[in-house]
Each structure stands twice: as structure tokens, then as C-alpha cells.
Amino acid sequence: xxxxxxxxLWRGTPAERLNATASNNRFVRIFEALEAQGIQAEPAVYxxxxxxxxxxxxxxxxxxxxxxxxxxxxxxxxxxxxxxRDVAARGPWVSAHPDVILKMGTKEVLHRTRHxxxxxxxxxxxxxxxxxxxxxxxxxxxxPLVLKxxxxxxxxxxxxxxxxxxxxxxxxxxxxxHAQRGSVPEDLTLGAMLARCDAYFTPDDQPGGCIVDQPxxxxxxxxxxxxxxxxxxxxxxxxxxxxxxxxxxPAGPDAPEAQxxxxxxxxxxxxxFQALRTTMETDWTPGLMQILGIDAPSLPVIWDADFLxxxxxxxxxxxxVLCEINVSSVFAIPDxxxxxxxxxxxxxxxxx
Numbered sequence: 001x002x003x004x005x006x007x008x009l010w011r012g013t014p015a016e017r018l019n020a021t022a023s024n025n026r027f028v029r030i031f032e033a034l035e036a037q038g039i040q041a042e043p044a045v046y047x048x049x050x051x052x053x054x055x056x057x058x059x060x061x062x063x064x065x066x067x068x069x070x071x072x073x074x075x076x077x078x079x080x081x082x083x084x085r086d087v088a089a090r091g092p093w094v095s096a097h098p099d100v101i102l103k104m105g106t107k108e109v110l111h112r113t114r115h116x117x118x119x120x121x122x123x124x125x126x127x128x129x130x131x132x133x134x135x136x137x138x139x140x141x142x143x144p145l146v147l148k149x150x151x152x153x154x155x156x157x158x159x160x161x162x163x164x165x166x167x168x169x170x171x172x173x174x175x176x177x178h179a180q181r182g183s184v185p186e187d188l189t190l191g192a193m194l195a196r197c198d199a200y201f202t203p204d205d206q207p208g209g210c211i212v213d214q215p216x217x218x219x220x221x222x223x224x225x226x227x228x229x230x231x232x233x234x235x236x237x238x239x240x241x242x243x244x245x246x247x248x249x250p251a252g253p254d255a256p257e258a259q260x261x262x263x264x265x266x267x268x269x270x271x272x273f274q275a276l277r278t279t280m281e282t283d284w285t286p287g288l289m290q291i292l293g294i295d296a297p298s299l300p301v302i303w304d305a306d307f308l309x310x311x312x313x314x315x316x317x318x319x320x321v322l323c324e325i326n327v328s329s330v331f332a333i334p335d336x337x338x339x340x341x342x343x344x345x346x347x348x349x350x351x352x
Contacts, residue, residue, distance in 0.1 A: 004349045006034055007044040007061040007092075009054070010329075011068050011075070017045035017053075026331065027067070033342035039349070048079045055083055062349055063093040065301065065341075067329045069153045070105075077328070093348055096300035096327045103292045104303065105327030107148040107212045116287045117279065118307065118322035125211045128198045135213065136170065136190060139163060144216035146245065146323075149200035150209055153328070155179030157200055160216055160245045161193060170194070179244040181260075182253045217321055219309035221246060225320070226263070226306050227276065228334055230344050231299045232285050234277045236334025237266040238304075265334040276307070276320060297351065301344040302337060303327045 008027055012020070020043035022031040027043075034041040042061070046054050046068065058064050064087065070077055081098035088094040096105070103109070111124040123138055125131040139145055139161060149157030158179035165172030170191035177185045201209040226238040241261035248258040268277060289295065304326045310319035 003040045004062045005040045007042055007058050007064045009044040009046050009066045012045035020045045029338040033338035037342045037346045051079055058087045061092050069329045070151050101327045104325050106150045111212050116284050120321045122214050128201050132194050142215055145213045146216050148212050155244050185247050217308040222309050224306055226304050228304045230340040232296045234268045235337045235340040236268055237273045238263040267336050300327050301341050302330045304330050
């Protein structure tokens, strides 16, 4: 009996493609977990110049698991996504499918799901005109805001903006801080900041350019909770003291104290996060699926949602604010996740 075959795709160089095996890359535990499920897994290192070379083995697989960031060292998924759509249309199952990524893995989802319990006062701007006319008043009323381009990773296109001038005029100064590692606060006029963001509406390599803003969360220094999902079930948690959008210390952005802390991984049963797990599985994820029109079999086999601590309730309980959903390339992952991924892959292949 022929074993089902899965291709594991990640971005690399032509030389890395030639030398790739199941054991010499960061996905080794996923290869091992798939093998334990009786699934043959093969590496499929992708580069834009190898598109047709990569396409052929993907078409010979039963499924494809994809780990490719939307933006990486000036590269995008412009060529990859159409190829993956074509492969999926010809039979192999693809996770995460590019169309699911466009629903879940963009910042617009923060606005579409703002009425769920993880939401906050989130505003969406679809054109530069809307942004230029609406954002100054939002900033004046709401205080510090965080701007986010629709599709990115690693803090690219995410800015904290706050007034430092006497009024809300475009000529008044604002202080901005980019979320990319190594960034420092910068003072410029509001008009200059608005113009800087105009490129996010017309990206050359991304459909659906837009910007969202959210109120800055004062409890940011307490860290971010990453909740890892296998389809519609929690498979683990990660807690990290992040430094993005926090001004660096006097020693500068390269000082040790300016670096983010390690992400401490926890299993799905970790006691501190059981209330969050229950809410995610019984309320928020079903709500997300309904709003976006996604059923459980279409959800990625691994994705995550990043939460910041919101205001405490009158009784002192924590609340949570969604700041991002990651779908394109979720890694590193908790120790329990590879086995959960492999089980889901086996279920998806069996159902097909």
C-alpha cells in the first residue's frame, strides 16, 4: 500500500534545495511526527527562480505544508501564492491555502473581528484619503495609537504614534516608533508620518492594501501571549516579554536590556491559560470562522493568535486584546505541536 506523501515547503536558496533532507532543517520534528503517522514527508525548498522546479514535485504530493513569511529580506509571496493556488486546484491539499491567509493572516481581520471578546477600538482605512482625513482626529481623541499595514511580519509596517505638539494640525510634531527590532523613537510632523504610510495602500506585491489602527496597550511591558492552534483546537501557548514599541534604554537598541526575552513555551493544559483556552475554543475561534466564512477543515493545521493584556476587570481579572494572527509561517512552536500537526494532516488526508 502506497503511503500518503506530504511536501514541506520553506524558502531557501537553490543550494539549500539540493542539500535538503528531512533531518537537516528546523522542521525536523515535524518530519519525524509525520513519519510516525505513516506519512512520507519530503523537503521542498522554494525560491522564486525555482518556481517551476518546485511545482512539479508538489503536484505529485497528496498535500503541501507551507512555511513562508509574507515579507522576508525584500522578498514576498507574489510568485509563490499563484503557484500554490494552481497546485491546490489540481488536487493536492495546501495548508495554509493563500486564500485562507488573505482572510485570517492580515491586519484587516483585527477590524472585522473587533466585536469579539478579543477586540478593541479598531479603525480601518482603505484609501490614503480616508487615512489623511480620519487619523488625525482619531489620534487627538484616543491618545497613542498603533498603526499596522495590512500584511507584514517581524514588526514591519507597525508604528506607535503619539502627539507631542500643541494641537492636532498636520504641521504639529508626533513621536513615532517602528516595531522592527533596533528601532528608536523619531520626531516628525504628522503630515510627514501620514505620507510615510501612503505606500501601504498600494503595495506592489500584496493585494488589499489598507491600514488599521488600535489603541496602544499600556500593559505591553507585561508581555505577549501567543496561543498556538491546530485547526480549531489549542495546541500550546507561548509567553514572551517583547520590546517592540517600547523605547530602548539609554544604552541604545543594541543593549542587552533592549532585547526581547525568550518565549517560554507551555502545553495546551498549562494552568495559567485555561480560561483563555476555553474562550478561544468555544467562543472566539467559532466567531472568527463565522465572520470570515471559514470551516474547520479549511483552517490551517498550525496558526497562532498574539494577545496583549488589556485593562483588568473590576474584580482584577485579566482581559486580552488581539494584536495579530499569524498564518503564513508559524515557527517556533511548542513541543506538543508537531504531533498535533501530524494528526491533523492524517485526518485531512483521510477525509479526502
